[in-house]
Amino acid sequence: AQKITQTQPGMFVQEKEAVTLDCTYDTSDQSYGLFWYKQPSSGEMIFLIYQGSYDEQNATEGRYSLNFQKARKSANLVISASQLGDSAMYFCAMRDYNQGGKLIFGQGTELSVKP
Amino acid sequence: GAVVSQHPSRVICKSGTSVKIECRSLDFQATTMFWYRQFPKQSLMLMATSNEGSKATYEQGVEKDKFLINHASLTLSTLTVTSAHPEDSSFYICSAPYAGGRYEQYFGPGTRLTVT
Numbered sequence: 001a002q003k004i005t006q007t008q009p010g011m012f013v014q015e016k017e018a019v020t021l022d023c024t025y026d027t028s029d030q031s032y033g034l035f036w037y038k039q040p041s042s043g044e045m046i047f048l049i050y051q052g053s054y055d056e057q058n059a060t061e062g063r064y065s066l067n068f069q070k071a072r073k074s075a076n077l078v079i080s081a082s083q084l085g086d087s088a089m090y091f092c093a094m095r096d097y098n099q100g101g102k103l104i105f106g107q108g109t110e111l112s113v114k115p
Numbered sequence: 116g117a118v119v120s121q122h123p124s125r126v127i128c129k130s131g132t133s134v135k136i137e138c139r140s141l142d143f144q145a146t147t148m149f150w151y152r153q154f155p156k157q158s159l160m161l162m163a164t165s166n167e168g169s170k171a172t173y174e175q176g177v178e179k180d181k182f183l184i185n186h187a188s189l190t191l192s193t194l195t196v197t198s199a200h201p202e203d204s205s206f207y208i209c210s211a212p213y214a215g216g217r218y219e220q221y222f223g224p225g226t227r228l229t230v231t
Contacts, residue, residue, distance in 0.1 A: 035219065043206055045159075045222035091158060095220075100172075101212045102149050103220060105158045 002027045004094050006106035013082045014114050020067070021077040021109045023092030029053075033095035034075040035103065036066065040088040048090075051075055082113045118142060119211050121223035128199055128230055136194045136226045138209030144189035145211035149220070150182075153206040165192040165209075199230045 003026040013019035025034065032053045038046040051059045051066045059066045067076040079086060092106040118141040128134050138148055146167045151159040163184050164172040171184035183195040196203055208225040 037222075043153075043208070043225040043227070045208065045210070045225075047219045050219055100147050100164050100166075101220070102161055102164060103159075103210070104161070107158050 002029070002032075002094055002096055002104050004092050004104055004106035006092055006109050008109045009107070010110045010112070012112050012114060013079075013086075015084060016081055018078060018080045019082055019111065021079070021090050021092075021111065023075045023077065023106055025073050025075060025092075025094050027073075027094065029096075029098060031097055033097070034066070034068070035093040035095065036064070036075075036077045037091045037093060038086075038088045039091060039108075045091075049077065079111075084113050084115060087111060087113045119145075119209065119221045119223040121207075121209055121226050123226060124224060125227045126229070128228070130200055130230055131198055133195055133197045134199055134228060136196075136207055136209075136228075138192045138194070138211075138223050140190045140211045140221070143211075143213055145192075145213075146189060148186060148192040148209055148211045150184065150192075150194050151208045151210065153208060153225075155206075159208060162194075167192075196228065199228070201230045204228055204230045 005024045034051045036048040049059050049061045049064045049066050051068045058068050063080045065078045089108045091108045093103040120139045122137045148165040150162045153159045162177045165184045165186040167186045173179045186192045210220045210222040212220045
């Protein structure tokens with residue numbers, strides 16, 4: 001069975017500094033997709049970044065980059081130049097292509113950006 | 116871009132009543148939609164996969180008779196919480212994968228259900 005693990009319940013970062021949110025995954029599939037979502041207090045799920053299992057380069061989207069270590073089965077999110085508006089819950093997720101494409105989520109990390 | 120809407124955004128109901136939550140894909144067709152439940156400070160847990168024109172697939176431990184799912188068209192899925200109890204109070208979110216060549220799923224804004 002697929003599993004996503006986020007071991008950091010909460011993280012603090014100083015404004016303008018970079019922060020790394022950890023995510024490890026477990027799957028026996030060769031083809032999978034890894035996602036990061038941001039969830040502010042409003043509850044909406046905001047897509048941040050995607051990494052396919054066959055992508056050779058790490059994904060980047062503006063201030064977000066995904067450090068994909070396939071052999072270690074890790075997909076850490078790096079946020080550069082943190083902003084106060086980055087304070088939110090962050091979820092790592094894996095897409096199960098064998099079961100209709102449903103997403104399996106990690107436990108989440110609550111990020112707080114300090115001014 | 117693709118948008119998924121949910122209605123209502125908030126609902127308060129009395130114990131024992133039923134509540135219907137609608138999930139609509141606004142500018143794309145979704146043969147599959149997913150329903151998640153999220154308790155405070157917890158992750159999203161998949162409840163069921165809604166399939167247009169066929170029965171929903173429920174995750175282990177989710178009561179199909181309590182959480183009725185109907186995917187009546189390519190743009191609408193509904194979740195009905197029957198005989199709601201206070202422990203059903205939660206944040207319910209639907210999502211739909213976009214089949215237009217992109218990879219991400221689009222999430223609705225969620226429905227906060229409070230059962231008194």
